[in-house]
Amino acid sequence: MRPPRRLVRAAALLASAGLWQLLxxxxxxxxxxxDHLPTAVEVWRAFTARLGTAExxxxxxxxxxxxxxxxxxxxxxxxxLGVLTARSRWAADLLGPxxxxxxxxxxxxxxxxxxxxxxxxEQGIVFITCTAAFFPVLxxxxxxxxxxxxxxxxxxxxxxxxxxxxxxxxxxPGALPGVVGGxxxxxxxxxxxxxxxxxxxxxxxxxxxxxxxxxxxxYPGVFVGMATIGVLxxxxxxxxxxxxxxxxxxxxPAAAGRSAAPAPVRPAPAVRPARQEAGV
Amino acid sequence: xxxxxxxxxxxxxxxxHPVLDGVDLDVAPGEVLTVVGVSGGGKxxxxxxxxxxxxxxxxxxxxxxxxxxxxxxxxxxxFQEDGLLPWRTVRRNVELPLAVRRTPRAERxxxxxxxxxxxxxxxxxxxxxxxLSGGQRQRVQLARALVGAPRAVLMDEPFGALDAQTRAAxxxxxxxxxxxxxxxxxxxxHDVDEAxxxxxxxxxxxxxxxxxxxxxxxxxxxxxxxxxxxxALRELLLxxxxxxxxxxxxxxxx
Numbered sequence: 001m002r003p004p005r006r007l008v009r010a011a012a013l014l015a016s017a018g019l020w021q022l023l024x025x026x027x028x029x030x031x032x033x034x035d036h037l038p039t040a041v042e043v044w045r046a047f048t049a050r051l052g053t054a055e056x057x058x059x060x061x062x063x064x065x066x067x068x069x070x071x072x073x074x075x076x077x078x079x080x081l082g083v084l085t086a087r088s089r090w091a092a093d094l095l096g097p098x099x100x101x102x103x104x105x106x107x108x109x110x111x112x113x114x115x116x117x118x119x120x121x122e123q124g125i126v127f128i129t130c131t132a133a134f135f136p137v138l139x140x141x142x143x144x145x146x147x148x149x150x151x152x153x154x155x156x157x158x159x160x161x162x163x164x165x166x167x168x169x170x171x172x173p174g175a176l177p178g179v180v181g182g183x184x185x186x187x188x189x190x191x192x193x194x195x196x197x198x199x200x201x202x203x204x205x206x207x208x209x210x211x212x213x214x215x216x217x218x219y220p221g222v223f224v225g226m227a228t229i230g231v232l233x234x235x236x237x238x239x240x241x242x243x244x245x246x247x248x249x250x251x252x253p254a255a256a257g258r259s260a261a262p263a264p265v266r267p268a269p270a271v272r273p274a275r276q277e278a279g280v
Numbered sequence: 281x282x283x284x285x286x287x288x289x290x291x292x293x294x295x296x297h298p299v300l301d302g303v304d305l306d307v308a309p310g311e312v313l314t315v316v317g318v319s320g321g322g323k324x325x326x327x328x329x330x331x332x333x334x335x336x337x338x339x340x341x342x343x344x345x346x347x348x349x350x351x352x353x354x355x356x357x358x359f360q361e362d363g364l365l366p367w368r369t370v371r372r373n374v375e376l377p378l379a380v381r382r383t384p385r386a387e388r389x390x391x392x393x394x395x396x397x398x399x400x401x402x403x404x405x406x407x408x409x410x411x412l413s414g415g416q417r418q419r420v421q422l423a424r425a426l427v428g429a430p431r432a433v434l435m436d437e438p439f440g441a442l443d444a445q446t447r448a449a450x451x452x453x454x455x456x457x458x459x460x461x462x463x464x465x466x467x468x469x470h471d472v473d474e475a476x477x478x479x480x481x482x483x484x485x486x487x488x489x490x491x492x493x494x495x496x497x498x499x500x501x502x503x504x505x506x507x508x509x510x511x512a513l514r515e516l517l518l519x520x521x522x523x524x525x526x527x528x529x530x531x532x533x534x
Binding site: 154156165 | 328331332333351352353355356357359362363364365366367368376377379380381408410428
C-alpha cells in the first residue's frame with residue numbers, strides 16, 4: 001500500500017531542509033557558493049526566537065491586513081468588471097482599451113504612482129496589491145463568462161427571467177469555476193506584490209522586516225522572512241483553493257484537484273446553503 | 281388553457297441568409313404537432329422562434345392571435361441535452377421556473393415534489409445532474425418545463441440522444457403527462473417513427489419552408505404502425521424528407 005500522501009509531502013519538505021543543512025554546514029562551493037548562507041539549523045533557531053517576539057506577529061498582522069484588503073478589493077472589482085466587459089459591448093469598448101494598456105505594467109512599477117496618489121504608504125501598498133491581483137481575476141472572469149453555454153441562459157430566459165435573473169442564476173454560478181482559477185492566481189501575485197511593495201516603501205510588515213534584516217547583515221533573519229512568506233502564501237492560496245473547491249463541488253470529480261487539504265466527504269451538504277442563497 | 285401558435289409568412293435566420301422563409305403554420309390549442317426535417321433544415325430555428333429567443337426577420341408570429349414578443353413562461357422549452365443547470369440539484373432545477381417568477385418559497389415545494397414524482401424521480405431530489413443518467417436528466421427537464429403549468433411546451437429533439445429503450449419509455453411518459461395536461465406541444469425530431477407516434481399532425485420542413493403538414497391517423501398507438509394508412513404516411517414522409525433540399529448530408533438518421 002502507498003504511504004499516506006501527507007506523510008510523503010512532509011517528508012519532501014524535511015528532505016529539502018536536510019539538503020540545505022548539508023550544503024551550508026559543509027560550506028559547499030561549487031559554482032554557486034553555499035558557505036555564506038545560514039544553515040537550516042541557524043534559520044530554525046532564529047525562527048523560533050522570532051516567534052516569541054511581539055514584533056513578529058505585528059509584522060504578520062500588517063502584511064495579512066494589506067493583502068487581505070487588496071485581494072478582496074481586487075476580487076470584487078475583477079469579477080464585477082470581468083462580467084461587465086464580457087456581457088456588455090459598451091463596457092468592452094469603453095473599459096477594454098484602458099484595462100489592456102494598464103495590464104502589462106507590472107504592479108510594482110506603480111510604486112511611484114502610489115506614493116504620489118495616496119497620503120499614506122499603507123494605502124499605496126494596498127493599491128499595488130489590489131492592482132496586481134485584479135488583472136488575473138478580471139481576465140479569468142471575462143473568459144469564464146464568455147464560456148458559459150448559451151443554452152443555460154436561454155433556459156432561464158424562456159422561464160421569463162430578465163437580465164438580473166440571468167446574471168444571478170446563470171452567469172455568476174456558471175462562471176465560478178473560471179473565477180476561482182483567477183482568484184487562485186491572483187492571491188499568488190498579490191503576495192509577490194505586497195512583499196515587494198513593503199520592501200520598497202513599507203513600514204513594518206514581513207517584506208519590510210526581511211529587507212531590513214538584509215541591510216543589517218542578519219542573514220538568518222532574511223531566511224526567517226522568506227520562510228514566513230512561503231508559509232503564509234501557501235496557507236492563503238490553500239484557503240482560496242479550498243473555498244473554491246467547495247463552491248464548485250458540482251463539477252465532475254475529475255476537474256476538482258486532489259490536495260493535502262481534507263476533501264469534504266460529502267460535498268453536497270456543505271455547499272447547499274450557498275446554493276440556496278445564490279438561487280433566490 | 282392551452283396556447284394557439286400561428287406563423288404567417290414567417291422568415292427566420294440571419295439577415296440576408298434566411299434559414300426558413302414563407303412559413304405558414306397553425307398549431308391548435310392542446311394539439312401535439314411534430315416537426316420533422318433533415319439536419320440543418322431549420323427545425324431548431326423554428327422552435328427557438330416560437331420560444332421567443334429568435335426575432336423573426338419577416339412575417340408574423342402569433343400566440344393566441346397576439347404578436348409574440350420575446351420569451352415568456354407560458355411557453356416552456358425542453359432542450360436535447362445539457363439544458364439543466366449543473367450546480368443545481370434535481371429539486372432546485374425543477375424549482376427554477378417558480379423561483380424566476382417569484383413564487384413564494386412555501387408554494388413551490390408542492391408542485392416541485394409533485395412533478396418530480398410524476399416523472400418518476402422521487403428520492404433523487406438531492407442529486408446533481410451529473411449524478412443522473414441521460415434519461416433521468418430528460419425527466420428532470422420535463423418536470424422543469426411543466427412545473428409552472430405552461431400553456432405550450434416546445435421540445436427540441438428531447439429524446440434524440442437516448443438509447444432506444446429509454447427513448448420509448450420517455451415517449452410514453454410524455455404522452456401520459458400530455459393526456460392529463462393537454463397543453464399545446466410542438467415536438468421537433470428527425471425520427472419519422474417518433475413523429476408519427478406522438479403527433480396529431482406532422483409538419484415536414486424542407487426547401488427552407490414547411491413543405492407539408494399531414495394529419496396522423498391512429499396516432500399514439502404503437503400497434504397501429506402496421507396499419508396501412510400509417511405505413512403509407514410513413515413512406516410518404518420518408519420520401520418527402522429524402523426529396524427535400526438537404527444543405528447537410530444526412531448521416532445515421534433512422
